[in-house]
Amino acid sequence: MPSTVYKGDLTEVTFGHETGVVLPHDYAGSFKFIAKAGSRDLVKDTSVITFSGGAASTPVTDSLTVGGSLTTGHSVLQFPVGMLVGSKVVFSIKNGSPEFDNQDDFSVSGRSYTIIKHNVVVLSGSGDSTKYGTELTITPALKTDHSSAKDSKADDVMEILPFATPSMDVSMTYSATASGSAERVLTDQFVGLVNTISLPETRVDLKRYHVVGLGRDVAVQVPGRFLNTGGSFESNMHNARWMYYCLGHEATSATGGTLQTGGAAFLTDGVISQGDSSFKYNGGSSAPTISGASPAPVGAGDYVIIVDTNNTDIKTYRETASDGTWPTNGANSILSKAQKQEIRRIVAISDSSGSGRIWVDDPLNFSHADDTSIKFLKYEADSTRGSPHMTTTNTNYGLITNPVERILFSRTNIPSFAMEVSIRRRDTDSNEGTTDGSNSDSKQLTRVFRGCKVTSFNLTADTDAALRLTVDFDSALVYTDTGRIETGTKGDRYDTHRLFEDTANTEVKRKESGIAKRTQKPFMFYNGIITVAGVQVGQVVSFNLNGTTGVQQYYTISGANVADSKEDQVPFAGTRNPSLAVEGKTEYDLEMEIIVDDPVFYHKMRRAVDHYDDDTSDTTDADMIRLSFTKQGAGATRESIDIVMDDYFIVEAPLPIPEDKGPLRSTLKILPKTVHVIAKDTLMHS
16 A cells, blocks of 8 residues: 655655856857846846856756757756745956946945846747746846846856855756656755754744734734754764865865876866856867777766865964875874865866866865866776776775875865755655646655755764764755646656665766765774874773854845745745855864773873974874774775864863772863864765
């Protein structure tokens, strides 16, 4: 008998990065963004932006399937309808005689805009010859007078900012009917070995007023803010990817065989700034390919490496003369710098004779100079084309060919992410089944929690379990698929990610989703080594590392005149939701329970010894705390994780006498300044 209720085993949870979308004039042929003629409404304080041009596999596609045939001449931004409501937009107006008023230029006036409506409309034609285009309604109204249409010109740029903007999926399919659509974003990543999860469910902050002279009951009730807080999950750690969202910055080191590329050398074309989500490149006379027996053209889903040999500081302070640089120096060294190499998934690419633009999944953490070398990698079922691959032979079990090593650390900001959650009452794909409300209907409900940021975390291990990470997070906005209540042909407009049925149902797709075969086993306590102040501690019973990011949500007065509709994917255009989630101060503390066999820790506590490297002769330090875990196996290059604290005080080291006359156990409380993590695995990017 099929289930007729919603159940936990019929729920899918995946996640992905949030990434800005840069839309330069002429990025693909004759592409332009347009202030729609006559759309400026000074009463509602809104304007409408449309597009013209575009190309397949880029942010704005000119190709759609209409009436069963692939047609061109469209201009559809590759996002699910309504997904961008609440996202911010800025403009860069560079042309000497712009169509746009220079007061709309962010660098001139500081003006930014909020998307309050995101829809696809008919541009022209009818039936099978219909042409579709995206319309974005923004507030406040543009300063540009667009009583007649105003088109972008050379060097003009429109940018949708990363916060609350999930990474686009250029392979999605838009249709005028909900049942014909398969819209999605790149929330296709495996969350982890999650034991429990609590979602930041929407709560209405209802304002209730008693009024003098109207009796004792509540006289007026008015909805106030929408709150999406309290998200949390506990995961047995099988890799270190979530520490990226807890700390914020990542540099990578990958060999990838020879850092795969095909043809001529490719270089960045222009300076890349920290936070950029796309960049121009050039080199050779043809589109880039990835080396192999048969060279593969670089496309969406492949990976780009920015091979920057310059360094960045991993600390905002330094009280030591040691100057270790990762990856030259490893987890057993005091580190103050890291090489600025970064890896990102390509979400879209536009090429013209070996030069073009690449859009990436997740904004870049570092700045990069003009003419910096770039290479390309691709996930394969084996280790070809630089693909990380785990060996399973008895002699080399656990050995990773082409491993990716990363260092994670805290600096200016932490990334936001989007979490996709779908629930259904039948184990069937609603896009292939019925949506008529009968017993065979899955009655699927899909939500994408946008603008999520980690507020606090707890990393713990004891002698009973695996290394576990508990993450607390809040969300700014929630997109809900409303295709089932649309007027006309109803259906699920959003195409959900069903992890092991379509999203990660092959070995290559599992690698892409962050759960490569044989990597899903967690780090266990019996494969861990803990070093404190240069001493390997063999009597550790448990440890707890706690961290806070200081993230706070802020509501702002938007003044948008918004009419609500039951078909809105984001109610009230997000005006009742927080518009900012800003990081504050970070704090860490470590508690470690040990069976006491030496009074050394008590002596260090009672003298308030400051543990930091003061040896100017080398970068190897005897004072750090290092928590090291390695997966089982025979191979030397196995999955591993090192959590390092190299500047700390022991503030408590009690020595209570047990009532059972057993061994003395002490819970050390340690306050580090910073934490950094070094990991080795098969992920190209966290």
